[in-house]
Amino acid sequence: MKGWTGYILRVNLTDKTWKKESFTEEFAQKWVGGRGFAAKILFDELKPGIDPLGPENKLVVALGPIAGIPAPNTGKVVVAAKSPLTGFYGDGNLGSRVSDQLRKAGYDALIVEGKADKPVYLNIEDDKVEFLDAAEMWGKGTYHSNEWIYAKYGKNVGVLNIGQAGENKVLYAVIRSLEGRAGGRPGIGAVMGSKMLKAIVVKGTKQIPQHDADLMRKLGVEGLKKARELDQKSGWSKQSTDAVLGWCNEVNGLPVQNMRHTSHPEAYKLDGEHLNDARIATYGCPSCTMHCGITIHDKEGRESELDYENIGMLGPNINVFDLKQVGSLNYLCDDYGLDTISAGAVLGFYGDAIERGAAKGDFKFGDAEKGKTLLWDIATRKGEAGNLLADGALRAAKVYGNNSADYAMQVKGLEMAAYNCKSIPGQALAFGVAAIGGHHREAWIITFELKHSKRESYGPEKAAKVIELQRIRGGLFEMLVACRFPWVEVGYELENYPKFFNAVTGLDWTLENFWTAADRAYSMIKLHYLREFPEVTRKDDYPPAVWFDKSNADTEGPQKGVVLEYDKYDSLLQHYYDQRGYDKRGIPTMETLKKLGLEAEAAAASKTAKLN
Amino acid sequence: MKVTVKLIGPLIYEGGFSERELELPGPMTAAELSAYVKIDQKRPTIITRNGKAAAPADVVKDGDRVVISHIYSGG
CATH class of the missing domain: 3.60.9.10 (Aldehyde ferredoxin oxidoreductase, N-terminal domain)
Structure with a gap:
């Protein structure tokens, strides 16, 4: 091998x-x-x-x-x-x-x-x-x-x-x-x-076994050069992922105040231009061609590494519009080892629950200093609030009651990333059907929805796009274990990856082989879910209820009055299931599992849950 | 005819400004406006007009806010 x-x-x-x-x-x-x-x-x-x-x-x-x-x-x-x-x-x-x-x-x-x-x-x-x-x-x-x-x-x-x-x-x-x-x-x-x-x-000190190391070295060096050129030509690294903040604000997709609002007049203070201006250094992972980590001095003068997701969730989502304060919140999350997306979502949820009377506490939207204290309380499970919020937004909502789960911004318990999709149905679906819960990593289709479809569409083209991207982002890149950014952000050709794979393995795979492997991995994760939750229903693939709530719609601007519609979202979900070969619960059918060579895994899952 | 043009991300450095109110010499489509502010027309972009997606052939109107952005992919 x-x-x-x-x-x-x-x-x-x-x-x-x-x-x-x-x-x-x-x-x-x-x-x-x-x-x-x-x-x-x-x-x-x-x-x-x-x-x-x-x-x-x-x-x-x-x-x-x-x-x-x-x-x-x-x-x-x-x-x-x-x-x-x-x-x-x-x-x-x-x-x-x-x-x-x-x-x-x-x-x-x-x-x-x-x-x-x-x-x-x-x-x-x-x-x-x-x-x-x-x-x-x-x-x-x-x-x-x-x-x-x-x-x-x-x-x-x-x-x-x-x-x-x-x-x-x-x-x-x-x-x-x-x-x-x-x-x-x-x-x-x-x-x-x-x-x-x-x-x-x-x-490690050994050689990684490769079928044709000379060819791989040639392809790898050429690839690194090409990916760097594409990045420099596009200018992407100037603002890195945070460039999208300004755009989300313009098209009403920004998470503001626990995703109650979709834009804010002060959001520009956190955009890619301001982040670039405040930059003190740039960091990337090993073998990186497009370093996405931009560091700034935070409020306390420490070096904090920022990107869009942590700015979006620790900034507008809790109404903090001071980049240095966002940097401080981010630094603390990184130091304590807290996920920045979930931390921002949990703080937003807590602020919202207090405002709506479901929870008691002295945290208010915009209070970065109290946010810092809360992050320590969460990281150390200190006090009643810290200990409860350490369990995530959904579990906290179950304790607070008063329908607060409706505005706990999560799917399957995992807090969603920094895109407010109450008027963006396809991306709402992408969160709903992400393999591990409300993650943005696997499919992000907002520009597709606006440019190549219609924003208000709940049509099969959006389900197809989610699946296409799940195969690439959640499949190929997560299985090869490489960063998706060169392809997804600056257009480094996808066809290069089978070439790398074939050079090191001696196989003759095409992208089609990877799509099959990706579908297999997705079905495998679905079987994990079925085994843990045998009473699974399609409602598990719904985003939070507040995105369907007319009273939560924008009150001004181009998306005024628009929220997701239950019937239409359900039909979009069905398009996804049909195209995936899943049953009405969102679980792969026996036929699909067989096609993917998962008969043994299906038999194992069938011991405790039903497969159709 | 006056419009406000907002550039996003790396387009700021290409166009030389972030946001500007412009007096246009005459009627323009969204694509023509993008070229007018010196955005490389080979570069894939997404244009919105007053917060809604605009097709390249859509005509820009007086008072519009036009946002021209690199196409992002959500990180």
Whole structure:
């Protein structure tokens, strides 16, 4: 087998053992890597109904066949587990040198099992695994921990670590790396914390096996050059992802005041132009051609790395329009290891619940200082509010009652990213059917809706576009484990990725092969969901009720009076199910599962749930 | 005829301004306005007029707010 190392490292924290396990070429080709590997491994190894924060849950770090090989932009890692936030499979990706170091150590994936009896970190060097005392890092933020590791091991190692939020099992704690920010929005950092695992350090010295390393080197170098040229020509990196903030504000898609409003006259203070003006440095992941992390001095003078999602959710969504204050909130989330999107959504929800009389508290929209205090309370589960808000918007809403779940801005428990879609049906669908809950990573179709369809359309073309992008963004890129930005933002041709894959594996895949693999991974995740929630209904794929509520419509501007319509949204959902080969609950049919070669997985799921 | 043109993202550096009220020399379509403010016509863009999507052939009217943006993909 070439391209893949052919091995997985399995580590058990309870008894401090490890073993190197081989996998077959059939497994490799069926699941490719990254999300595919993680979804299959966790389906096979986790019993439904386990406590996501118990020792029986497993943390999977998974890579793909081009991960760690110089090419655009391959320095990414997928982290996955049963999510404590959503209750089923959850994953995310982040940039980290773990990408190349774990592969050079000889592994395509790492499985962490069990639970340590005191805080530890793992040090992996090729065939050696050490379980080391993390007492000096425990209780500290991710900046401190990561620097502590660098001081001990140098900056060429790969690092994954958690902050106080992960240690305290905040349900939207992420895994961090100074090499490329954060990943694992559905609480994968909390799973790491529940295992008393503070950090993973990886160093590898071997060669990654490749079918034709000379060809891959040539393709990779050409690709890096081309992707950089495209970025420079487009000027994308000048404002990075935050350029979209100004546009969202202009087209009524910005999250303002817990997504009550879709634009704000002060939003321009946070747009890409202002971020670029305030820039002190730029950061990217390993092998990155279009660095998207722009740092500014925050209110306290620290260096805070910003992009659109964290600005959108920690800015307008809580009515904070001072970029330095947004920087401060973002810095604290990063240091504590809190997901910035969920943190912004939770603060927005809390402010909204107080205003509407469902909750008591002294947080008001626009109060950045109180927001900072709350973030610490959440990260440490301090006080009644901090402890409750640490469980996410939906769980808090269930405690507050008074229909507050209607404006908890989440899908399947995962808070939605920074796009207010009450008048944007296709993107609302994209959130509704995202594999792991309300995520933007897999499909973002707003410009398609405005330019190539009609904004108000609920037609099949929008379902088709969501599926097309899920296959590319949530499939190909999450399974190869590479960043989607060169393709999605500056037009680096998609056809290059099968070329990379074929050079390293010696196979002859086309994009069609990847679409099949992507559909298989999506169906696998759906089976995870079915197994955990046998009473699943199509309502699980609906966005929050407030987006359908006329009283929440814009009161002025071009989208005045417009909200989603239940019947039409349901028909759009049906278009998606029909095109996907899913039943009326949104679960793949037996015929679809068979077509994807998932008979064994279907049989396993059928033991506890019904398949049609 | 006066219109307000707002450029988004990298187009700001291409057009040389962020937002400007312009006195147009005569009637223009959305595409012609984009060329008038020196946006590379080979670059894919999305144009909105008063917050709603505009086709290239849509005629711009007095008092319009026209936003010209690079096509984003949601990160």
